[in-house]
Each structure stands twice: as structure tokens, then as C-alpha cells.
Amino acid sequence: MYVSVSVMETPTHSTVHLSDWQKSYFAITSGTCTPAQKADEYRAKILHIQYAWANSEISQVCAANLFKKYAEKYSAIIDSDNIETGLNNYAENILTLAKCQQNDSDKWQSALTTDNVFELKCVQERMQAGKNLQSSQMAPTDACVLADKGVSASAAPGLPKLSIFSSAKETELCAGSAKCASRGPELLEHPSSSKSLQSSVPPVTKALDTLPASSASLNEQVPTGFQATPLFASKEVASSSSLKMSGSCRDGQNLSLSDQSAVPAWSTSSGKRKAFYGLADEGSTVIPSLAPCQASSSRETSSTETSSFSGYRNRNEESGVPGFRTAKEQLWVDQQRKSQNLPQRAPVSSYGGVKKSLGAGRSRGPFGKFVPPVPKQDGNENGGAQCKPRARGPTDPSLPVDERLKNIEPKMVELIMHEIMDHGPPVNWDDIAGVEFAKATIKEIVVWPMLRPDIFTGLRGPPKGILLFGPPGTGKTLIGKCIACQSGATFFSISASSLTSKWVGEGEKMVRALFTVARCQQPAVIFIDEIDSLLSQRGDGEHESSRRIKTEFLVQLDGATTSSEDRILVVGATNRPQEIDEAARRRLVKRLYIPLPEASARKQIVTRLMSKEHCSLNEEEIELIVKKSSGFSGADMTQLCREASLGPIRSLQSTDIATIMPDQVRPIAFLDFESAFRTVRPSISSKDLELYETWNQTFGCGR
Numbered sequence: 217m218y219v220s221v222s223v224m225e226t227p228t229h230s231t232v233h234l235s236d237w238q239k240s241y242f243a244i245t246s247g248t249c250t251p252a253q254k255a256d257e258y259r260a261k262i263l264h265i266q267y268a269w270a271n272s273e274i275s276q277v278c279a280a281n282l283f284k285k286y287a288e289k290y291s292a293i294i295d296s297d298n299i300e301t302g303l304n305n306y307a308e309n310i311l312t313l314a315k316c317q318q319n320d321s322d323k324w325q326s327a328l329t330t331d332n333v334f335e336l337k338c339v340q341e342r343m344q345a346g347k348n349l350q351s352s353q354m355a356p357t358d359a360c361v362l363a364d365k366g367v368s369a370s371a372a373p374g375l376p377k378l379s380i381f382s383s384a385k386e387t388e389l390c391a392g393s394a395k396c397a398s399r400g401p402e403l404l405e406h407p408s409s410s411k412s413l414q415s416s417v418p419p420v421t422k423a424l425d426t427l428p429a430s431s432a433s434l435n436e437q438v439p440t441g442f443q444a445t446p447l448f449a450s451k452e453v454a455s456s457s458s459l460k461m462s463g464s465c466r467d468g469q470n471l472s473l474s475d476q477s478a479v480p481a482w483s484t485s486s487g488k489r490k491a492f493y494g495l496a497d498e499g500s501t502v503i504p505s506l507a508p509c510q511a512s513s514s515r516e517t518s519s520t521e522t523s524s525f526s527g528y529r530n531r532n533e534e535s536g537v538p539g540f541r542t543a544k545e546q547l548w549v550d551q552q553r554k555s556q557n558l559p560q561r562a563p564v565s566s567y568g569g570v571k572k573s574l575g576a577g578r579s580r581g582p583f584g585k586f587v588p589p590v591p592k593q594d595g596n597e598n599g600g601a602q603c604k605p606r607a608r609g610p611t612d613p614s615l616p617v618d619e620r621l622k623n624i625e626p627k628m629v630e631l632i633m634h635e636i637m638d639h640g641p642p643v644n645w646d647d648i649a650g651v652e653f654a655k656a657t658i659k660e661i662v663v664w665p666m667l668r669p670d671i672f673t674g675l676r677g678p679p680k681g682i683l684l685f686g687p688p689g690t691g692k693t694l695i696g697k698c699i700a701c702q703s704g705a706t707f708f709s710i711s712a713s714s715l716t717s718k719w720v721g722e723g724e725k726m727v728r729a730l731f732t733v734a735r736c737q738q739p740a741v742i743f744i745d746e747i748d749s750l751l752s753q754r755g756d757g758e759h760e761s762s763r764r765i766k767t768e769f770l771v772q773l774d775g776a777t778t779s780s781e782d783r784i785l786v787v788g789a790t791n792r793p794q795e796i797d798e799a800a801r802r803r804l805v806k807r808l809y810i811p812l813p814e815a816s817a818r819k820q821i822v823t824r825l826m827s828k829e830h831c832s833l834n835e836e837e838i839e840l841i842v843k844k845s846s847g848f849s850g851a852d853m854t855q856l857c858r859e860a861s862l863g864p865i866r867s868l869q870s871t872d873i874a875t876i877m878p879d880q881v882r883p884i885a886f887l888d889f890e891s892a893f894r895t896v897r898p899s900i901s902s903k904d905l906e907l908y909e910t911w912n913q914t915f916g917c918g919r
């Protein structure tokens with residue numbers, strides 16, 4: 217886990233008593249704090265303590281006590297596996313990466329420990345890359361010095377073999393390195409457990425005895441710039457710090473797993489240290505490393521000390537070199553730089569961030585709650601209700617970034633991923649009553665080709681666009697979604713009117729971005745509701761921006777910028793097909809009429825909805841309902857059933873509602889439908905229906 221703090225104040229008094237610290241640093245425990253705030257505060261305070269400790273502002277005993285107190289105070293957050301409140305959820309490091317690997321069946325219980333996280337393949341790959349680099353950059357003599365001085369070879373960055381500190385010298389080194397930021401994580405490796413916390417602090421007496429000497433010796437032993445991994449800091453903050461720090465820590469080695477460490481080398485040179493603090497004082501977001509790595513991992517650890525040291529050695533092992541970034545990380549950084557509007561920290565998890573808000577209304581401070589940028593691998597992020605697992609978002613530098621997205625504004629990608637990409641429950645063909653011809657056609661021309669692109673080649677190739685037209689509430693959206701679900705495609709759903717009105721001046725870019733993201737997520741279905749407002753016939757009053765959006769859309773639809781192998785289907789839906797201009801109409805080759813549901817379909821809708829309710833309707837009554845609902849759309853039928861379902865409640869005395877048991881509510885009866893028919897009327901006029909019929913006969917592809 218990472219910690220980030222904007223400005224670190226260095227305590228002014230050289231000796232600070234525990235009580236003073238407790239007084240000033242435990243004020244945040246009021247009951248009004250949210251878990252997120254507490255988690256943030258927790259990190260910030262931990263940092264503060266560790267800085268004070270590292271600067272000898274407080275004693276080791278004091279630090280250990282404070283850490284223990286914090287662990288106790290915030291154990292609810294730290295230990296919690298709750299996706300909302302658990303501190304793990306705020307992690308943006310290796311743990312997050314690891315969490316992305318989980319699926320529901322894992323019954324994941326914060327079982328990640330420092331060790332098993334590093335066993336994950338994705339983690340090892342990254343570690344290996346860093347290790348290789350270090351090996352190639354570390355002079356053999358450096359390694360010898362380390363070995364000679366009692367530091368396990370494996371503890372030296374870049375040296376592959378792992379070992380646990382066990383020798384006296386190693387212990388001394390660790391104890392002494394209390395002064396060193398790089399030792400920090402061990403102390404707080406398991407803040408959730410006071411036991412582990414205590415035991416992870418080197419024995420006080422020994423530490424006190426050995427501190428000055430070993431501190432110095434460490435500084436001699438460790439190559440200049442030997443840095444700790446900020447396990448608790450935000451990636452962006454760390455990243456930016458990294459840039460700032462590079463000047464001061466010329467020869468520092470950045471040990472951050474994600475190559476974003478900003479922690480300076482802890483050298484004997486007070487000049488260097490001052491330079492470091494100087495930066496910190498100037499507002500640099502410098503990240504020390506004494507914060508907990510995996511709060512809950514202590515539970516899993518059999519030997520706390522071993523765990524502590526293993527955390528140390530692992531981080532050493534994964535250390536990188538300053539300034540090194542993989543190409544994909546560089547790309548990510550570049551993308552973030554381009555996105556000047558975005559807050560400093562927002563982009564990290566923004567693509568996978570809180571849903572449906574584009575981050576607006578969602579405050580993400582420097583410690584903003586982390587939401588994994590990628591879905592679980594089973595795609596069940598939303599309770600198993602998802603057509604297709606979402607592909608990886610491009611904002612997490614630890615994940616591959618699609619080259620195609622590099623020219624797209626991140627905020628647009630975010631919007632598309634969160635607002636337009638649909639993550640709702642899957643839809644089956646059986647969920648759509650009636651419209652048999654349309655369903656059969658769609659299966660044949662769209663779903664099968666998407667499933668078997670190898671067979672549906674050449675003339676059999678799928679169309680790029682289809683049009684569903686008909687009265688409102690007849691299931692066009694349902695069909696669009698069903699296509700996506702049944703063909704294993706990602707479903708993007710957008711209203712064309714929002715393209716033209718919501719993003720004034722940006723609609724054109726939005727169209728381009730939408731197709732680009734869809735291309736990255738293919739097979740994909742782009743459902744455009746009210747497509748008539750996007751593709752309406754050109755007139756004198758047509759606005760320039762509307763014209764540009766339309767042109768861009770047609771270009772994208774034509775696939776001018778796509779390869780022939782792209783599997784993207786545009787499904788347009790409209791209630792006003794007559795307003796679509798010829799150029800667009802021609803491109804939407806299959807124009808399918810989605811009419812009002814026939815009697816059999818209406819029966820299907822009623823039966824299906826009532827089967828989920830406590831209902832006393834018999835066959836005959838259902839037939840009567842179907843008969844009386846002639847001219848109703850699917851949406852009207854749904855509304856009718858909703859209204860009828862309220863009948864039993866309405867018949868209750870007002871006083872009963874507070875006390876009645878659910879099973880005492882009478883079943884929905886025919887009389888409730890009779891009442892419902894008095895308020896629910898068909899929403900489509902026969903005149904409107906004529907228009908659809910006429911247009912269908914002229915341009916439709918039905919029989």
C-alpha cells in the first residue's frame with residue numbers, strides 16, 4: 217500500500233513524548249469520520265510518525281507505541297475486507313494488482329500476504345524486469361560490499377537470491393535501519409495486529425543500543441541511493457515525486473515496484489537528507505516507506521519477524537532503477553500529462569473508478585478511495601451481472617495500455633468506460649417477448665457472425681450497422697443488449713441526443729473516442745438510441761457541430777479508420793425512422809421493424825412478470841388481460857403489471873402497512889388488473905402506428 221502526503225512537517229522539538237503525539241495525532245478518531253477518511257488519516261499520521269522517528273524526533277519506543285495505537289484504532293478499517301471500507305481497497309500497488317486476479321469463487325479473505333502476493337505471476341514478471349535491470353546496473357563490487365557487511369546478498373537490490381535476515385549483523389542492520397526510511401515498512405508491515413506490529417519493531421533495547429552505529433554502518437553498506445519502496449503512497453503522487461526527487465537523489469535507486477518511488481536514499485550525508493527535506497518542505501509529495509504494506513496480511517503470517525524481513529527483502533528484490541519506465545508506463549504517464557484537466561491523482565484508477573459519474577461528484581483527494589481499474593477476471597464485478605468481462609482500463613500504468621487510445625482524451629475514455637459501457641444484467645432472447653422475425657434475423661446476420669467470424673466471411677460477413685425502428689417501449693434496447701450478451705460483445709449504449717447536446721463542441725471527438733474504445737473492446741456492440749437525432753436529414757438550420765458529428769459518425773461507421781477484421785456492430789434505434797437521412801439509412805443495411813407485441817407476446821410478458829409475484833391469476837384471467845391490452849407496448853404491459861401489483865397494498869388499511877407481515881399481503885388478483893386498466897393506457901396512437909407500417913413497407917427489411 218502506498219502513502220502519500222503533500223507536505224511533511226518535521227516536528228520542531230527534538231524530543232517528543234508519546235503523550236504529546238497521542239494528543240495531537242489521535243484526534244481523528246471521532247465517530248464522524250468515514251472509513252475512507254480514517255484510512256486517509258491513518259496513512260498520513262503513520263507517515264508523520266515515521267518521519268519523526270527517522271529523524272530521531274521520537275524514540276523507537278514511542279514510535280512503536282504510536283504505531284500500535286494506530287493499528288488498534290483503525291483495525292476495523294485495516295482488517296476489513298469490505299470493498300467499501302477496507303483499507304485494502306485503497307491500495308494502489310501490488311495488492312491491487314493481485315486483487316484483480318481474484319474472482320468470486322476464491323472467497324478471498326484478505327489472504328494476500330507479502331509473500332504470496334509476490335508469488336503471483338503478474339507480480340513476478342514485473343519484479344523480474346526490475347531485477348534484471350538492477351543486476352545489469354549494479355557493480356559487482358557493490359554487491360560484495362553488501363555481502364561483506366553482513367547484508368544478505370538477496371537483500372541487495374538486483375541480487376536474485378532471497379534470504380531472511382538472520383545473522384546478528386543483519387539484525388543489527390535492521391534495527392539500526394530504523395533510521396532509514398527503507399526500514400520503515402517492516403515496522404508497520406502489519407498494522408492491524410498490535411502483536412505483529414510490536415514484534416515487527418526491533419527489540420527496543422537492542423535498537424536503542426545499536427541505532428547510531430548500525431545506522432551509520434548501514435549507510436556505509438548500502439549503495440548510495442538505496443531506497444525504500446513506498447508501499448502506501450498514491451501512484452501519481454509517487455510518480456510526480458519521483459520526478460522531483462530525481463535531482464536530489466542523483467544516484468538513488470528507486471525500489472518502487474511500480475517504478476514510482478519518490479523516497480530518497482537515506483544516506484549519511486546530512487546534506488542529501490536536507491535536500492530531501494527541502495524538497496518535502498517545498499511541497500513535494502515525498503513518500504516515506506514506513507507505512508503498512510498489507511494491513512491484513514499479519515493474520516496470515518506465521519512468523520512476524522520473518523514476514524517483516526521478507527517484506528523487506530522482497531521489496532529490495534523488486535527494486536528498480538530511477539527513471540526507468542516500461543514503454544506502457546511511459547505511455548500512461550504521457551497520457552496523464554495530456555489530460556491537463558484532470559486532478560493530479562484522479563487518473564490512476566479513474567477508468568475503473570466509481571461508476572456512472574465520470575468522477576464528478578466523487579471526491580478523490582490525494583488519498584482517494586481506490587477502485588480497481590480492471591474487473592475481476594470472471595467479469596462479475598457487478599454481482600455477476602455483466603455481459604462480458606471488461607477489458608483492462610488504460611489508466612493503470614501497471615496494466616497494458618492500448619496504443620489506439622493514446623490519442624484519445626482520457627476523460628472521454630473514462631466517460632465511455634463508465635457511462636456508456638453497459639455493465640447491467642445480461643439479457644437472453646427469452647427475455648424479449650415476441651418479435652420473432654427480428655430475433656431470428658439478428659441471430660443470423662449478427663450474432664452468429666460475431667461468434668464465428670471464421671465462417672461468416674466475404675458475402676456472409678456481418679453488416680456494420682443495423683437499425684431497429686418502431687414505437688417506443690417495444691424492446692429495441694433490450695434487443696441491442698441481447699445482441700451484445702449473446703455474441704459475447706461489450707455493449708456500449710448511448711443516446712444520440714446526448715452526443716449532440718450534452719457534449720457541446722465535443723460530440724465529434726466523443727464519437728471518435730467511442731469507436732476507438734469499442735475497437736479496443738471488441739467484439740463490441742454500439743447501441744445508439746434516438747439515432748435519428750444524430751443522423752437526421754440535413755436542413756438549412758443544421759448546426760455546424762451537428763453536421764460534423766454526423767460526418768464523423770458516418771466515417772466511423774464506414775470503417776474508414778478500422779480494419780476489416782474489426783468486430784464492431786452499430787445498432788441504431790429510433791422511433792422516428794423517417795427522419796434519418798438517406799446516407800445514413802443506406803449504411804444501416806438491416807432495418808428491422810420492432811412492432812407492438814402481439815397477443816402471444818403480451819401474454820408472455822404478463823406471465824413472466826406475474827410468475828415472480830404472489831399472484832392468483834388463472835389462465836382465463838390472463839387471457840382476458842391480454843385481450844384488454846391490445847395496443848399496449850411491452851413497456852405499457854410492464855407498467856400495467858406494476859400498477860396491478862400495488863392493488864393488494866392499496867386494499868390494506870393504512871394502519872396495517874406498518875405491522876403487516878409480507879405473507880399476509882393478499883395475492884395480486886384479476887380485480888387489480890381491472891383497476892390498473894383504468895389508469896394505464898397504451899402509449900402509442902394508431903396514427904403513429906400507421907407511420908411505422910408505411911416506413912417499414914418502404915425501407916424495412918421485414919417480410
Ligand SMILES: Nc1ncnc2c1ncn2[C@@H]1O[C@H](COP(=O)(O)OP(=O)(O)OP(=O)(O)O)[C@@H](O)[C@H]1O
Pocket residue numbers: 647648649650651687688689690691692693694695745789790791813817821849850851852854
Ligand atoms: N418485447 C418485450 N419483451 C419483454 N419486455 C419488454 C418488451 N418490450 C419492452 N419491454 C419492457 O419495456 C421496457 C422498455 O423496453 P426498451 O427500453 O427495450 O424499449 P425501447 O423500444 O428501446 O423503447 P424506446 O424506443 O422508448 O427507447 C423493458 O425494460 C421491458 O421491461
